[in-house]
Amino acid sequence: MTIDPASGDAGPTAVGPVEGGGRAPRGRRRQRAEGPSGPAQPPWRLLQRRMEPVRAVSEDQLESIVQAAKRVLLETGIDFLHPKARELWAAAGADLDGNRVRLPAELVDELVEHAPSEFTLHARNPAHDVHIGGDSVVFCGVGSAPYVSDLSGGRREGNRADFENLLRLSQALNAVHLQGGYPVEPTDVHASVRHLHATHSLLTLTDKVVHAYSLGAQRNIDCLEMVRIARQVDDATLDQEPSIFTVINASSPLRYDDPMLEGILQYSPRNQVVVITPFTLAGAMAPVTVAGALVQQHAEALAGIAFTQLVHPGAPVVYGGFTSNVDMKSGSPAFGTPEYMKAALVGGQLARRCGVPYRSSNVCAANAVDAQAGYESVFSLWGAIMGGANLVMHGAGWMEGGLRASYEKMVIDADLLQMVATFLDPIIVDDASLAVETIAEVGPGGHYFGTQHTQDRFRDAFFAPMVSDWRNFESWEEAGSPSADSHASRLARELLDGYQQPAMAPDAAAELEEFVARRVAEGGVKTDF
């Protein structure tokens, strides 16, 4: 297998359509980039949540959940399948019994205390660095779907061409702050070298922060080295600057598997970001009650976060909440449900109790990009945003409970994320915006459009969505009665047509290509299949 020259490792091209550089200047939020590009959209910018997070349980109830989680860790304990992990726990004074580790609350608390409350995650393009924690909110593209679909081509297995196109799309979408893994699994690339080719695509087709899958030490090491090359920094700098992140899922209930722990063992010592995420589906891998599922989520999260700090005190770590419920009729996972929303709110309360950033998601269980996809996603975002999430994974493109990435859903979600971004912008309250003089000028029965106050502001006054169709019925019908998914399909094409590959210095590009070629020639990593 060779690197496909079409996959985007060419030298620098014109600077892409993505504006970088932190918060947007006020009053100039919407602009078309120079040169060929897709539809108009607000620029890439970092977001702050100024509203207080919503609490779904009282402080007393929260304390009950925390104490119950600590009882679970002490009395039942949790399996750590990696021998090195157990050694470390034993040395720290935990009680070991086979794979089982029982953790006293004091030990957990003391370790969790070391975790930083916020940090910066560096992209190869410094304009796309993101801040994680505090009142920051950042959005990832969808990750890890085995299937992919678009409106015209239908549903198909994940493959490299779609993988790369979805990377281009998420690079072009300014709402996507960082890549949340492979948007779809490129299953036509052999597993032994997939991480090399895929990470090469991630680092060349996009210039946003990337994610690595923890599937064994060598893969973690390879991906981190590729990020180092793409950033053109030395190891010492990399160790100071978190530049890649990995999601570590607990194998709920109460187990951390070998490759997941290997991810922590590789990345935490090097100050790379670990997102601990228990996969606690109430009624299946967790108790059927929301409170019980949260107890288990918190026990698993505490154990995982504590372990990162045992490996390397001060290592950046995120508390991931992913508790949802199963459909008790079919056993399928459900998302964007009322139970999901409540768990997302309490997840934020629990993460803040730990003093670490909070991760949530934009998820749905819909099979079609229809009303269900729309309402389940916004319910998820409601839980995430009001819950105080700092990192919203699967922000754009997720369908079918994560089994499928969709081009159309990615575009629609990007619009939803931009709406959330605008919602998070503070309301400006000053003399000019209060507009008492303008109200006097217009007076009873008048109209505002002609006023100078309106003329000065109307172009940028309101969020202008890409997808939403606000024409009157007659014009809409005349245009063929397009639904949101067909608008999104057209927009996806326009965005891909307007996509420009982000520049990379020739040295970096060459070094990266060389590294991949060498590691591919070496056979990548051993696989069992």
Added chain:
Amino acid sequence: MTIDPASGDAGPTAVGPVEGGGRAPRGRRRQRAEGPSGPAQPPWRLLQRRMEPVRAVSEDQLESIVQAAKRVLLETGIDFLHPKARELWAAAGADLDGNRVRLPAELVDELVEHAPSEFTLHARNPAHDVHIGGDSVVFCGVGSAPYVSDLSGGRREGNRADFENLLRLSQALNAVHLQGGYPVEPTDVHASVRHLHATHSLLTLTDKVVHAYSLGAQRNIDCLEMVRIARQVDDATLDQEPSIFTVINASSPLRYDDPMLEGILQYSPRNQVVVITPFTLAGAMAPVTVAGALVQQHAEALAGIAFTQLVHPGAPVVYGGFTSNVDMKSGSPAFGTPEYMKAALVGGQLARRCGVPYRSSNVCAANAVDAQAGYESVFSLWGAIMGGANLVMHGAGWMEGGLRASYEKMVIDADLLQMVATFLDPIIVDDASLAVETIAEVGPGGHYFGTQHTQDRFRDAFFAPMVSDWRNFESWEEAGSPSADSHASRLARELLDGYQQPAMAPDAAAELEEFVARRVAEGGVKTDF
């Protein structure tokens, strides 16, 4: 014109499928009614919001908005087109100049102080009484759409058959607490007698609280008398028990029209409920800034609320927030936008400042029951619920910025409202729900489905939607790839098939029919057209 015998004024039938009687018993939330009925849904029940409302502006900023609104009322003033209204204002010491009334802040504050913070609104079926204010949340069906659609029949002008079918549907949907006006305008009933026929349908096809349109004194009087007959109470009781509500829109900017003021003059003295709702579309009838539009909303709301208290101190009144923005490209109103959400949050802050219940809405601008309809509606609900709305109007069925009622959207929205209801249910945190013993019993690597803890709870553990399709892709595809709107279409038919007319005592039914027949024979009310 005679009363159509098919329109539902027959004698009592079997008791309908709607369970009444306040909050549902815990753990038995989902049940099928006896006899023929539609799809399973949670029972009718009242809701409480225990979460703190979200504040989108600081207390200082809120004060700036309030002070600016008071400056508008004092300096610019507001037009009251009804001579009686101006007389009352003059007598209260306001400054008059033609139609213009200028209001000192002290006068406004003193009047608003008399408005009650909460009250009960009585239905003809006492099991469907609703509480308005405090931490209560109630949902109305859609009101006032000129057009109607369903998936098979397309879009058509409002007519009596659809009007009555939508009443049946909203009666059958337990998520709908009360009727929010005519779901669609029955334009084939002459305007002179429309209120008589339509209110007769409202009172016989449904047994939930009804709304009257303020379109002149006689209509208000007729509707109130019909409600009195349906409830079979005397005038003195009616005057003690709010039993009908009317929405009073300001003709923004800064004007209250004659029929609207007549509504207050008729209903406030009789302690019927007035929902003051400025129609402040930023960029058209209000300043282009969110803060400015809120200043105008608050000025108009204060003037309207104060007027109800001038007419009758202590009269029940609601603060309606309806601020949204227009699409600056087309001039069309947009709904469910980020600006709408922010305005909905601040609207709640302003209403609480007045000490009166808060009204918001579930609105969208979509032309199709597609992803846009889903996401705009949930964004609206996000603003309403997190803003602390007590009364959510247009809760089920609204499309196209209010121009159209949709059967499918009504069913989908009912599901959204039930999801919100479940979201509002407190998380139970006690030993049984924390499930520490069950977590110990299952242990690492186990599964929860077989446990007694799950078996005891799984049937009612999670909200089970009517519409959402959670099957795996293969089963879904095999079933013909139905989208949410086609599910809703089927469900609407099932709900209508299962509809049972709520019982009415024969005396009441006869008296009501007699009243309508007499008033119709008298020619109803004079119209200009």
